[in-house]
Amino acid sequence: MISLLDQQAPDDGFAGAKLATDDNNTTGRFLGQAFQLIDAPVGGQDDPLAALASLADQGIAFALVDLAADGVLKLAGPAGTRGITLFNIAARDDNLREKDCRADVIHIAPTRSMLADALAQYLVWKKWTRWMLVLGSHPEDALLADAYRRAAKRFGARIVDERIFKDSGGARQTDSGVIQVQQQMPVFTQGAPDHDVVVAADENEVFAGDLPYRTWTARPVVGSAGLVPVTWDASSDSWGGAQLQNRFVRLYHRRMTALDMQAWTAVRMIGESASRTKSADPKAIMAYMKGPEFGVAAYKGQRLTLRDWNWQLRQPILLSDGRNVVSISPQPGFLHQVTELDTLGIDRPESQCKLK
Amino acid sequence: MRGRLGCAAGLATIRPTMALLAFSFVDVLFPARSQALTAYVSNERDNTISVVDLDAMKAVKTIDVGERPRGITLTRDGHFILLCASDDDTIQVIDTKTLKVVGNLPSGPDPETFALNAAGNLLYVSNENDSMVTVIDIDARKVMAEIPTGVEPEGMTVSPDGQTIVNTSETTNMAHFIDYKTRKVTANVLVDARPRIAMYRHDGTELWVSAELGGTVSVIDPVAHAVKRKIGFEVQGLRSDVIQPVGIRFTADDALAFVALGPANRVAVIDTKTYQVKDYLLVGQRVWQMDFTPDGKLLLTTNGLSNDISVIDVAALKVVKSIQVGRLPWGVVVAP
Numbered sequence: 001m002i003s004l005l006d007q008q009a010p011d012d013g014f015a016g017a018k019l020a021t022d023d024n025n026t027t028g029r030f031l032g033q034a035f036q037l038i039d040a041p042v043g044g045q046d047d048p049l050a051a052l053a054s055l056a057d058q059g060i061a062f063a064l065v066d067l068a069a070d071g072v073l074k075l076a077g078p079a080g081t082r083g084i085t086l087f088n089i090a091a092r093d094d095n096l097r098e099k100d101c102r103a104d105v106i107h108i109a110p111t112r113s114m115l116a117d118a119l120a121q122y123l124v125w126k127k128w129t130r131w132m133l134v135l136g137s138h139p140e141d142a143l144l145a146d147a148y149r150r151a152a153k154r155f156g157a158r159i160v161d162e163r164i165f166k167d168s169g170g171a172r173q174t175d176s177g178v179i180q181v182q183q184q185m186p187v188f189t190q191g192a193p194d195h196d197v198v199v200a201a202d203e204n205e206v207f208a209g210d211l212p213y214r215t216w217t218a219r220p221v222v223g224s225a226g227l228v229p230v231t232w233d234a235s236s237d238s239w240g241g242a243q244l245q246n247r248f249v250r251l252y253h254r255r256m257t258a259l260d261m262q263a264w265t266a267v268r269m270i271g272e273s274a275s276r277t278k279s280a281d282p283k284a285i286m287a288y289m290k291g292p293e294f295g296v297a298a299y300k301g302q303r304l305t306l307r308d309w310n311w312q313l314r315q316p317i318l319l320s321d322g323r324n325v326v327s328i329s330p331q332p333g334f335l336h337q338v339t340e341l342d343t344l345g346i347d348r349p350e351s352q353c354k355l356k
Numbered sequence: 357m358r359g360r361l362g363c364a365a366g367l368a369t370i371r372p373t374m375a376l377l378a379f380s381f382v383d384v385l386f387p388a389r390s391q392a393l394t395a396y397v398s399n400e401r402d403n404t405i406s407v408v409d410l411d412a413m414k415a416v417k418t419i420d421v422g423e424r425p426r427g428i429t430l431t432r433d434g435h436f437i438l439l440c441a442s443d444d445d446t447i448q449v450i451d452t453k454t455l456k457v458v459g460n461l462p463s464g465p466d467p468e469t470f471a472l473n474a475a476g477n478l479l480y481v482s483n484e485n486d487s488m489v490t491v492i493d494i495d496a497r498k499v500m501a502e503i504p505t506g507v508e509p510e511g512m513t514v515s516p517d518g519q520t521i522v523n524t525s526e527t528t529n530m531a532h533f534i535d536y537k538t539r540k541v542t543a544n545v546l547v548d549a550r551p552r553i554a555m556y557r558h559d560g561t562e563l564w565v566s567a568e569l570g571g572t573v574s575v576i577d578p579v580a581h582a583v584k585r586k587i588g589f590e591v592q593g594l595r596s597d598v599i600q601p602v603g604i605r606f607t608a609d610d611a612l613a614f615v616a617l618g619p620a621n622r623v624a625v626i627d628t629k630t631y632q633v634k635d636y637l638l639v640g641q642r643v644w645q646m647d648f649t650p651d652g653k654l655l656l657t658t659n660g661l662s663n664d665i666s667v668i669d670v671a672a673l674k675v676v677k678s679i680q681v682g683r684l685p686w687g688v689v690v691a692p
Contacts, residue, residue, distance in 0.1 A: 023528075029504075030528070240526060243484050243526075246485050250485070297526075301619075303570070
């Protein structure tokens with residue numbers, strides 16, 4: 001975390017799931033359906049499998065998983081045997097939807113390639129096609145950088161320079177930190193060939209937040225800071241979004257994050273399928289969700305549907321500057337024979353997923 | 357009723373001098389307002405109402421109102437505009453003679469739209485943030501009842517016989533039928549995603565509900581409480597996901613229905629016998645709400661993104677004019 005404003009709330013994600021459960025129950029009242037949410041916190045040292053087993057013993061059929069990719073993979077097999085469908089609300093790893101895809105894992109979180117494509121389309125639309133790519137030294141940063149390289153190639157941008165920012169364990173801008181950062185960032189970005197934007201790939205919030213206003217040449221920063229691709233932003237008020245934001249702030253006394261939205265969407269998908277099937281049978285609910293009729297409204301101006309080749313949720317991606325939604329991708333002109341939303345991320349023909 | 361509303365302790369509004377000057381200037385231009393056919397348009401982003409002279413076909417005055425004005429209607433006698441000032445959590449009462457805010461109704465939080473009962477003394481309000489429909493006695497300015505409905509209540513309408521109130525809920529995706537007398541929900545009909553507007557035929561035989569994200573209009577049998585037909589839309593060259601039905605209006609003889617298609621920038625004209633779309637009329641951008649002139653000859657549409665209203669000649673099925681109003685026009689009502 002670089003900005004104090006980015007401090008994660010203890011109930012980040014969970015609050016979104018709670019709100020959606022309330023929404024489901026309001027709807028369920030008219031259909032004689034009730035929804036219950038159980039919290040199973042998993043600490044750094046805890047085995048998520050134990051938590052899953054305990055939930056299975058309580059008869060849970062759907063589990064939202066807020067874990068990194070390895071955690072999701074670890075749960076996927078055992079969940080399937082206990083009849084639990086997992087909803088991956090956090091892990092962005094493309095491999096979970098590709099070679100490691102599973103029939104009973106639904107992905108609400110967008111992939112790195114979806115996020116990178118969403119940003120890339122906007123940059124290309126803006127004709128900012130010469131990118132300086134700056135990535136962190138963590139493995140996730142390398143994956144995100146891959147996604148940006150792929151996006152550049154797909155949409156006709158060029159990466160004119162690449163640099164790696166080594167995580168040497170610095171802290172926030174306390175005391176002399178500001179001065180150091182002010183010296184460090186211009187030098188770090190010095191001497192690059194002409195570029196239109198600096199694309200930062202920094203998933204662990206090590207350096208990207210320090211880049212804006214400090215680059216050697218005056219260029220906008222995008223990616224992990226500056227203009228950021230997200231599934232939700234607290235300023236998004238289009239398509240009735242203001243109502244959701246108001247409801248959320250009133251209940252939880254903070255702004256709604258992307259993780260909250262991903263959890264909200266997962267729970268609403270379950271609720272929507274339950275009300276359409278008028279059933280509480282998990283099999284019926286999942287059959288509907290995986291069927292052609294399914295779609296969920298999530299304040300994005302169109303119904304969100306599932307990719308039936310890897311159970312990834314299709315969704316528009318917002319480009320946020322932290323105060324406003326600057327644009328929403330897919331951008332006009334990026335066409336697709338099925339749905340423009342499939343211009344974001346790995347599409348069916350390229351997919352390596354074989355659902356089992 | 358008029359006296360009681362008029363003498364209310366209105367909100368004191370302090371305006372900068374420039375605005376006052378503009379006001380008196382427009383007044384001079386527009387002395388004979390009562391003669392002309394007048395439309396009132398709520399501008400969600402400007403916190404204003406545009407007063408449109410339909411003889412001159414232009415906006416002649418702007419009224420400053422509360423925050424985020426959306427639903428707009430007139431009292432049955434035409435003396436007052438009722439306006440949902442959503443972010444002020446109130447319904448404002450505006451005198452159509454003086455065009456001044458003269459009072460407020462206790463609407464409950466975040467009122468979005470409303471419907472008057474047949475007698476015109478009760479107002480049914482959807483409270484979008486609260487999953488509630490509030491019933492207000494207009495004369496007494498009192499909340500008579502709060503009726504729990506689905507998540508994000510939106511469309512409100514009253515059946516022609518006055519016995520049933522219908523509310524749609526955008527996130528619950530239902531039309532809720534409420535009994536006028538008992539004020540209890542008697543039936544819930546699931547429709548497609550994000551229902552916006554519910555509208556009875558004048559003869560009461562059908563209730564039509566638009567689903568903005570579902571892209572359909574459900575035709576509901578109001579006795580059986582069942583969807584008997586779904587109307588879909590297709591516009592050459594447009595992606596299906598930009599066809600988002602919102603406003604619905606029937607001609608007085610119920611022969612035609614007009615459905616506003618949001619970002620498709622078109623109004624569909626539907627033959628109510630065959631349920632077939634017979635025409636798509638190109639209007640301004642993101643068309644939502646509509647209202648007929650009292651003679652039924654013109655239909656006005658609010659176009660949120662182009663900041664104008666389109667005027668449709670109903671007999672010719674032609675768009676004859678677009679009139680600039682404020683920013684993000686939401687609702688429109690034409691004075692009798």
